[in-house]
Amino acid sequence: MIAVTVAIAALGLGGCSLQHNVKSEAGSENLDSPKTLKEYDRQSSALAPETASDLFARMRIGYSLDLDHKHANVDQHLKWILKHPRYLERLSERSAPYLYYILTELEANGIPSEIALLPMVESAYDPFAYSHGRAAGLWQFIPSTGHLYGLKQDWWFEGRRDVRLSTQAAISFLKYLNKTFDGDWLLALAAYNSGPGTVLRAMKRNAKLGKPTDFWSLKLPRETRDYVPKLIALAKVVQSPKQYQLALPNIPNKPYFAVVNANSQIDLDQAAKLAGISTKEMYQLNPAFNQWATHPEGPHELLVPIDSADRFETQVASLSKEERVRWLRYKIKSGDSLISIAKTFKTTPAVLKQVNHLSSHLIQSGKTLLIPTAMKSGSVYSLSMHQRLKSKQNKARTGRIKQTYVVKAGDSFWKIAKQFNVKVSELTRWNNLAPKDSIKPNQTLAIWTKAPKTSPNSIVKKIFYSVRNGDSLARIADKFSVRINDLKSWNQLQNHKYIHPGQKLVLYVDVTQLNG
Numbered sequence: 001m002i003a004v005t006v007a008i009a010a011l012g013l014g015g016c017s018l019q020h021n022v023k024s025e026a027g028s029e030n031l032d033s034p035k036t037l038k039e040y041d042r043q044s045s046a047l048a049p050e051t052a053s054d055l056f057a058r059m060r061i062g063y064s065l066d067l068d069h070k071h072a073n074v075d076q077h078l079k080w081i082l083k084h085p086r087y088l089e090r091l092s093e094r095s096a097p098y099l100y101y102i103l104t105e106l107e108a109n110g111i112p113s114e115i116a117l118l119p120m121v122e123s124a125y126d127p128f129a130y131s132h133g134r135a136a137g138l139w140q141f142i143p144s145t146g147h148l149y150g151l152k153q154d155w156w157f158e159g160r161r162d163v164r165l166s167t168q169a170a171i172s173f174l175k176y177l178n179k180t181f182d183g184d185w186l187l188a189l190a191a192y193n194s195g196p197g198t199v200l201r202a203m204k205r206n207a208k209l210g211k212p213t214d215f216w217s218l219k220l221p222r223e224t225r226d227y228v229p230k231l232i233a234l235a236k237v238v239q240s241p242k243q244y245q246l247a248l249p250n251i252p253n254k255p256y257f258a259v260v261n262a263n264s265q266i267d268l269d270q271a272a273k274l275a276g277i278s279t280k281e282m283y284q285l286n287p288a289f290n291q292w293a294t295h296p297e298g299p300h301e302l303l304v305p306i307d308s309a310d311r312f313e314t315q316v317a318s319l320s321k322e323e324r325v326r327w328l329r330y331k332i333k334s335g336d337s338l339i340s341i342a343k344t345f346k347t348t349p350a351v352l353k354q355v356n357h358l359s360s361h362l363i364q365s366g367k368t369l370l371i372p373t374a375m376k377s378g379s380v381y382s383l384s385m386h387q388r389l390k391s392k393q394n395k396a397r398t399g400r401i402k403q404t405y406v407v408k409a410g411d412s413f414w415k416i417a418k419q420f421n422v423k424v425s426e427l428t429r430w431n432n433l434a435p436k437d438s439i440k441p442n443q444t445l446a447i448w449t450k451a452p453k454t455s456p457n458s459i460v461k462k463i464f465y466s467v468r469n470g471d472s473l474a475r476i477a478d479k480f481s482v483r484i485n486d487l488k489s490w491n492q493l494q495n496h497k498y499i500h501p502g503q504k505l506v507l508y509v510d511v512t513q514l515n516g
Helices: 037-046 055-061 072-083 085-108 113-123 143-148 163-180 185-194 196-208 222-239 268-275 279-285 306-317 338-344 349-355 385-394 413-420 424-430 473-479 484-490
Strands: 004-006 257-261 301-305 326-331 368-373 400-406 444-450 460-466 504-510
Touching: 055 085, 055 113, 055 222, 072 085, 072 222, 085 113, 085 163, 113 185, 113 222, 143 163, 163 185, 185 196, 185 222, 257 306, 268 279, 268 301, 268 306, 279 301, 301 306, 338 349, 349 368, 385 444, 400 413, 400 484, 413 424, 413 444, 424 444, 444 484, 473 484, 484 504
Parallel strands: none
Antiparallel strands: 004 257, 257 301, 326 368, 400 444, 460 504
């Protein structure tokens, strides 16, 4: 029998980055160890349900931060929220699937319930959020801190986006910071944003000068100086919405999802159908899965809406392992390698070794490999890592023209950005990357260069031109009324002085300016 565990969250579906490395700044000894999922589920199921009518009412019961401190930065954020009422409403709706779970865990660990609003500041409650500082998930862990807290990160699974695991890691880290700063939650929150070392150094400077060492007195990075006041402003609005003439969504004070252990790898589209939900909702509840299926080696626990849990449990129990993913039989050809085959079928050599019981990377021509593949086309798995990237790269941008660039050996973000006259921040944002991420040869990047300047009545068309004898860049640019630099950018010709007959060029031409 497959065990179903009632976990925790609420209703409906739809920051800033964690800039620190705990291991280097604060040491890893004395850290609270994250609880295992089984330990968490046992504890959560034993909690008595609260009597509050909705989750914001329940949150207010557990408030314990000092929200009465008068500070211009808090007032500034309050004014902004009040000018943008849809902002808080939108974030509240987005938080609804996860809020019951997070609030219950905070209560169980004696943490102020205002901190349930922290993912609003960190990630806008988007589990797929990825920042310029390489921070991911609701709680915006950078890779090193995620690893420190046991969050698995590989091709199949991104633990920093797992709703339960990342929340447990965040709570362990917050408790450690609170202890480090002698129970001062504002200093702990500042350290969550900028790193404990940054806050400790600021306190040391103030102490040396005979100045107070509370949060409001410290000279901290600008982002951190905004971070804590923004949380306080949100907490004040949730505390007294009527005072600010705002209406908060009613999020029922009851679990939204249950945890079902499928016990083996399963295609996420098939799992969604068994649960009676869309594939998109399956990904939103289980954002840690990067690909089209659960991790071959686990975890195989899936969050499903609580009303779907019994149905899903029954349906998935009736499936054999062979029926849970689609299997392809591939005959090995001369010159094949596990790496090349894995790349072709969008999997990894480790997975191929595991499912085919191989002890090494050696394979033999003529033999057959079993390869797990997605049951549907890629577009069905719209929130998989590949499809999210594809959507980001193809998103139309006003006044820009998309180009595709294949990374070469020796390339860097700075070098490519300079070549196409774009900003590094733009280049990385278009490709779901952060400036500190690495790129590798043959990786494909989308680059959105500025479109040619046109008049209101212009009609810009993409055309292909075959270079003829006697052509030069200047002659072609003049013929089609485009700039030489644009022509170079569209065709990645920055480092090439010459063109040759028969060469194919791409041009974006205002056809209203052509003279026959």
